[in-house]
Amino acid sequence: MATDKELSGFLENVERRAFKQAVYAVRKDEAALDIVQDAMIKLAEKYGDKPAAELPLLFQRILQNTIHDYFRREKVRNTWVSLFSSLRGNTEDQDDFDLLETYEAQEGTQASESGQDKVERQQVLAAIEEEVRKLPARQREAFLMRYWEDMDVAETAAAMGCSEGSVKTHCSRATHALAHALKAKGIHL
Numbered sequence: 546m547a548t549d550k551e552l553s554g555f556l557e558n559v560e561r562r563a564f565k566q567a568v569y570a571v572r573k574d575e576a577a578l579d580i581v582q583d584a585m586i587k588l589a590e591k592y593g594d595k596p597a598a599e600l601p602l603l604f605q606r607i608l609q610n611t612i613h614d615y616f617r618r619e620k621v622r623n624t625w626v627s628l629f630s631s632l633r634g635n636t637e638d639q640d641d642f643d644l645l646e647t648y649e650a651q652e653g654t655q656a657s658e659s660g661q662d663k664v665e666r667q668q669v670l671a672a673i674e675e676e677v678r679k680l681p682a683r684q685r686e687a688f689l690m691r692y693w694e695d696m697d698v699a700e701t702a703a704a705m706g707c708s709e710g711s712v713k714t715h716c717s718r719a720t721h722a723l724a725h726a727l728k729a730k731g732i733h734l
Contacts, residue, residue, distance in 0.1 A: 547596060547597040547600060547626070549593075551588060559601070560581065560585075564581050565582045576615060576619050580734075583717075672730055673723070676727060677689070680723070683705070686715075687705060687711075687719060690705070691716050
């Protein structure tokens with residue numbers, strides 16, 4: 546278990562590198578500072594009782610998740626801003642304004658899809674999920690950790706209890722098997 550001094554020392558040592566990593570990702574100093582601060586607080590609150598040797602990997606995962614959360618929030622914020630900015634127009638009849646009457650789906654979004662497009666997309670996703678379920682357990686595990694959970698090779702290897710080379714082999718076999726199976730079904734991604 547890490548002592549308060551070890552935790553404090555670790556955070557002090559990683560602060561500048563984490564800030565640079567966050568700045569490279571988000572390209573905004575203020576946002577990067579907030580991200581690093583949030584990641585440090587999360588580490589201290591939730592994992593301060595972990596051994597000092599585990600802190601670097603935990604912190605990196607928390608930092609990456611916090612950066613991903615930032616981008617998710619920005620995407621939602623930008624969607625709402627663009628949506629409501631397109632609704633500006635004649636605002637004299639504020640009492641009779643109905644958002645649903647004035648909303649037009651933007652081209653390329655799910656809201657603008659036809660019923661046929663939605664059904665086709667759902668069928669493709671179902672086929673992908675079916676083929677992922679058919680993969681051997683180790684291939685499926687490596688594939689999901691690497692490409693759906695966005696873990697790197699070393700983290701995946703540690704989580705699976707195998708070598709990095711084995712992770713790469715499992716992922717390669719999984720992607721080739723999925724590509725072959727989906728191609729056989731007429732799905733070209």
